Amino acid sequence: MASGIRDKVAILGMGCSKFGERWDRNAEDLMVEAFEEGLKDAEIGRDQIEAAWFGTAIEEQHVGKSGIPLAMTLRLPYIPVTRVENYCATGTEAFRGAVYAVASGAVDIALALGVEKLKDTGYGGLPQRGRGGLNNLFWANISAPGSFAQLAAAYRAKHRVDAKDLKRAMAHISVKSHDNGAKNPKAHLRNRITESDVMNAPMIADPLGLYDCCGVSDGSACAIVTTPEIARGLGKKDLVAVKALQLAVSNGQEAQFGDWDGSYFATTRVAAKRAYREAGVDDPRKRISMFDVHDCFSITELVTMEDLGISEEGRAINDVLDGFYDASGTVPCQIDGGLKCFGHPIGASGLRMLYEMYLQLSGRAGERQRPAPVLGMTHNLGGFPSQNVSSVTIVGSYGA
Amino acid sequence: MSDSFGILSYGAYLPRRRLQRKVIAAANGWFNPGLRALAKGERAMANWDEDSVTMSVEAARDCLTGVRPAVIGQLMLASTTHPYDDRQNAGIVATALHLGSALRVLDVTGSLRAGTSALATALAAGGSALVAAGEHRLAKAASPQEMHYGDGAAALLIGRGAPIARLVGAHSETVDFVHQYRGHDRPHDYAWEERWIRDEGYMKIVPAALGALFEASGTAASSVTHFCMPCTLPRVATALAKRVGFAESALRDNLAALCGDTGAAHPLLMLAHALQDAKPGDRILVAAFGQGCDALLFEVTDAIAKLPPRAGVRGALARRKEESNYERFLAFNDHIALERGMRAETDQGTPLSTLYRNRDMVTGLIGGRCRNCGTLQFPRGRYCVNPKCNALDSQDDQPFSDLGATVMSYTADVLTYSPDPPAYYGMVQFDDGGRMMADFADVDDGKVEVGMPMRMMFRIKENDAARGFVRYFWKAAPAANQ
Known part of the structure; x- marks a missing residue:
């Protein structure tokens, strides 16, 4: 029986950009905004990050595929960067990747960062997108x-x-x-x-009106995680x-x-x-x-x-x-x-x-x-x- | 022809919306005051997701109700408005109806006689055949055709067994009399003067065809009890009946006031209507006009009384919803440039290889039934969905199209792009098991409830305007409206 994740990993620092219609910012700017806060909060340098998980769901609207946009934007030093997507759980999935990496002992400090820049479609609501070749042939016309x-x-x-x-x-x-x-x-x-x-x-x-629906926003957030021992060692x-x-x-x-x-x-x-x-x-x-x-x-x-x-x-x-x-x-x-x-x-x-x-x-x-x-x-x-x-x-x- | 060969069954379909002619006249009378004289009754109006193929499928399903033979050897699909010039339209209908691949099919077109010519050919061939005809007719705004035309479909099952009607005689005249035509790539018909069409066309060509039929079959005009003459010109059918010698009571309602002239489908629609009203021994004569004349004379048999109940034309006429929004009619027929919004710009390309691999599922609504645990599932996966089974490759074909279903959850969505907002859809639970998220069709605003019985219908899913491809799938419609 696995012992689970409880108390094996601590949060060393977090950052979050201002969310909203960030007309004047690219996704990359939002990532930096969150990362700068997270790095300062963690009180470490970027070179101490040993692995990163990068969450974007509708990447075709902004940064594109792969872990490269994260490494390029944050100038990460040739570390492993994994891009994850799991619908609206994407950000949490990036976090799970980083936490599991630390818990496994493979790395001491890991980064999870999520970003989405949704307000470049020209219309309100979530971006319209296909569901794949076969699904498009039979799925209902669902928003x-x-x-x-x-x-x-x-x-x-x-x-x-x-x-x-x-x-x-x-x-x-x-x-x-x-x-x-x-x-x-x-x-x-x-x-x-x-x-x-x-x-x-x-x-x-029906029955959802405008105010029953959440905002569609631009924004980024990140977490830097490590073991409780290392966190304490860093003075936390x-x-x-x-x-x-x-x-x-x-x-x-x-x-x-x-x-x-x-x-x-x-x-x-x-x-x-x-x-x-x-x-x-x-x-x-x-x-x-x-x-x-x-x-x-x-x-x-x-x-x-x-x-x-x-x-x-x-x-x-x-x-x-x-x-x-x-x-x-x-x-x-x-x-x-x-x-x-x-x-x-x-x-x-x-x-x-x-x-x-x-x-x-x-x-x-x-x-x-x-x-x-x-x-x-x-x-x-x-x-x-x-x-x-x-x-x-x-x-x-x-x-x- | 042997006694055991003939028409085994009939079916009909009309789109539910009936456009009120007075609203057309109100909209266009300023331009063409003559329309006001035609502003009576209503015409069947295809929904945005209906065309000659979908309506033919529904008429054929009605036709096959309770009488589906093990094998149907031939499918003939007649229309002057086939959605495809090069793709067997009948092949789509055959897949939707699960007719199998060992099948001869034929798209028949090019004339308003296409329906009767297909029927005459199938009867002459003598084998089992399903003949369906459907039309989604287009006409220019403010034209008389816009008033006269209607959309709809009819189907007839031919073969050996216990026919409800036997062919007594048939005759065709082919005369290149161009009362109207539609050139290649033209959306609308071009018609000549009605008085000429009446005097030189109907009044000369039809009597010649009927006379030849009576002479060849040794029958008398007076023996005809139902005269199906699909002509919307005023007084023509009456004058023909008189000239040929039919009893006045034999002249059948041409349905002009109820659904309009459904083109190549209309003679078969009137024949189906006559069969629905007929008694054993009745004689039905159906004529069709268009660059000549087809005439077919049938005698109704005792078996008519034993035909399982179906919607037929009466059911199709009763399945009706008044439409008073002329702009909606224009929009459905692409006559006005609506701002459809950016969501309508989503690419609707169809991967043909994907469609082919999944044609039974997509066009035929075929899912699986697990041999191991009996679970019905749509779509079928390689593994059975029942967590206590999960057997691999254990499922036989299970058509879902004729299974009853009820609404499990639903919404009316104004955000997603639909040509007819709001888009109604929801989860439907099939009575025998299995469920699916389905688009709804022909729903009345505010009338959907959880638990409402539904019936699956074959419809257009998307129109890929960029590539001229029509994509079909099945939708759930309220069973109470059937």
Whole structure:
């Protein structure tokens, strides 16, 4: 039985660019912006980095393929650089590569950097792209919001929820994230909105309106990781360590077989259970201090809080409306604004979530700081409800 | 001809949208005031994802309902609006219908008689054959044709067995009388004066053909109980009936007010309609006009009463939704330059080698059924999807096109590019197992619900305008609308 990743790797430093419509910056500029902050935070030189993982999802929009853009941009000294792509889990996958490299003992210090420059398409929303020769011949004409919107239809049918009641809870999720984003200087969207703004916004994919959808942004984030021993040796105190890194990938059961009903993420349920076991967390609703989940759409956040086992099945609406996940609530969710307002440059998003957890656990989250958080959980979801990759990560105070 | 040979079955299909002629007149009357006199009734209007091939597939599926023979030897597809000049259009229909590769097929075209000529040829050949005819007719804005034309398809199954109607006689006249024509690469028809068409065309050529038919078959005009004369010129069919000597009651509704003139498909559509109304012993005469005349006389048999129920023309007419948006009609037929947005610029190229390898799956909607555990799955993989099975190469062909399904999840998407937004799609669960994410067709706004029964329909998936390639796949349509 493998012993898992818990407390084997510590975060030495992190950086995150300002997210948003960065019309005046190339992807390379954003990478440097994140890297400079991360390097200073880690208090090391670039020559101490022994391997790097580079996450970009829609690379045809900006830097292109391979690890070369990272090595060229950061002038990395002929070290191994691996480019990873795993839909919206791409940033977290870059992190997993770096963490596993350190945990294996192959290298002492590794870098994970994610970037996406999405705002060069000429239109709003995610870039349009093919799905491959055969898929294009039979896949439905699906957009990202249309894919996730279907959760709402299935959830309503399963739990017999009125469309208006569900929409109101979804609206609360977005209002909450805008409140949080307003307090985050690096967030893309910093405006506050009201429930009626959400309810009356133009429809994108029924029942998701404009404010049920996250921002499409430019941005980059990075993490530099090492062993707890080396971190201490470099003078670091109050270490933030990796507790769990899990990923579950659909194999066709939801899309083709079995009793999946379209209202939840089978992958997230599997990944979350494994993550709690890996981190030694037995009562996540009590033990996890805060969440940054993949709120690409309001409905995704709602069902995810059930899939992570925090809200009981069918009860997330109540928790949301009770303010359980608000910044002032019991367990805040998206305290940095989330994908909704911090923004969603795909390759960077997983690392951006970890950045907030890292700031919070280090007591450096400024106006957003929670009192004495111990464990933070992040979650990414890429693909479609019927077939997706779902990553669940737990970080926390070393030894906790 | 032996007693056991003849028409075994019929089927029909009309697109669900019926464009109200008064909205055409309201839009174009300023330019052509004469249109106001034609502003009665409605015409069937192909959806953006329908063409003569898809409509023929649906008519053929209707035709084969409950009477599908083990082997069909020949498929003839008639149309003056085949989507391809060089690619066997009938081959697409055959693949969608799972007719197998041991099959003779023929695209018949070039005349409004294409449907009846195909039928006459198949009957003369004597073997088993499926004859389908479909049209998606284009006409210039503000033309009388835009008012008269309609889109639709009909199909007839020919062969040995218990025919519902036997051929009594047939005659064809070929006369190069050009009442209208469409030159190579021209989208629209060019027509001569209606009075000349009536007097020199219909009133002379049709009686000659019918007279020859009656003489050769030794039958009398008065024995005809259903006269199918697909002519939308006023009073022509009545005058013909009188001249030839049909009973007035024999003249059948030409469906002009209900679906419009569906071109080469229309004689077969009227024949299918007559068969749906006919009693044993009835005699149906179907005539088609276009550079001559085809005339076929059938006698209905007792077997008509035992034909399994189908939509037929009555069902197709009842499956109806009023369309009062003339601009939508123009857009569907590419008559106005809509700003379709950058998302519409996505390259829709089709890798032909990929399509060929997967033609059964894509064109035929064939998935797998595991021999080991019985699980149905679409698409099929090399390994069975059942985690308790996962057997390798254990699946037999399983057509999904005729399986019932229900909606599991859905949305109405205004972000993704669709020629008819919002794009409805969702996960459908097949009643016998298996599920797929499917585009929806012919959905009414606000009328989709989880659990709603659906039926698969053959439709256009994408039009690759850059390369002139039409890509087909299957979509889920509300079963209640069928």
